[in-house]
Amino acid sequence: MAASQAEVRVAIATDDDVVAARQAGRQLAESLGLATTDLTLVATAISEVARNITAYAGTGEIVVRPVDGRGRRGVQVIASDEGPGIEDIDRALQDGFTTGGGLGLGLPGARRLMDEFAINSRPGAGTTVTMTKWGPQ
Ligand SMILES: Nc1ncnc2c1ncn2[C@@H]1O[C@H](COP(=O)(O)OP(=O)(O)OP(=O)(O)O)[C@@H](O)[C@H]1O
Ligand SMILES: [Mg+2]
Numbered sequence: 001m002a003a004s005q006a007e008v009r010v011a012i013a014t015d016d017d018v019v020a021a022r023q024a025g026r027q028l029a030e031s032l033g034l035a036t037t038d039l040t041l042v043a044t045a046i047s048e049v050a051r052n053i054t055a056y057a058g059t060g061e062i063v064v065r066p067v068d069g070r071g072r073r074g075v076q077v078i079a080s081d082e083g084p085g086i087e088d089i090d091r092a093l094q095d096g097f098t099t100g101g102g103l104g105l106g107l108p109g110a111r112r113l114m115d116e117f118a119i120n121s122r123p124g125a126g127t128t129v130t131m132t133k134w135g136p137q
Contacts, residue, residue: 005031007065012081013058018050021062028064029075034135041113042075042133048106049079049129055100057083057127067132074115074134082126089119 008028010021026043034042046062053060060081067076086092093111098104107129111117114131121127 005066007063010062010064012050012053012060012062012079014054018047018054021050021064022046024062025064025075025077028066029133029135032066032073032075032135034075034133038133038135042077045110045113045131045133046077046079048110049077049131052106052127052129053079053081053083055102057081060126070134072134072137074132076130076132077114078128078130080126080128085123085125085127086119086121087123089121092119 005028008024010017010024012018012021022043025046026039029039029042046064050062060079060083063078065076067074091097093108094104095108096104107119110129110131115134116132118130119127120130
């Protein structure tokens, strides 16, 4: 496997780390042959979950990795932190719900941008968002 198609881990603590994670996801998606328009969607979704790490958990990690499935390749993004967790995931996924004075569009937006999207969270323990964008068949 080419170096550009290996898993990349980015520790998230600052705005620069958010940018680095965004670029790592975009580059991996490009190397896997995703459509140009999809590169922007992946990068935007990564920005949102990474910004949530800095805003609500302080620090965390983003892993971007190639995955295979349904005869296609794709980019999987795993954003994890050991922050306060999300009390009500269904509510957090509604447009406009925010506890941080934001627009409340980050998580629902990221869900719409990606093909697969799941949140695991436990109050007091942390949050993991796993999302995937598939490439062409
Ligand atoms: N990693 C996280 N840890 C703890 N809570 C989170 C995390 N990510 C999201 N949340 C909670 O989910 C809510 C909704 O997140 P979302 O990203 O949709 O909106 P926002 O961050 O409030 O505003 P926006 O992203 O539009 O600027 C947040 O206000 C916060 O309460
Ligand atoms: Mg947000």
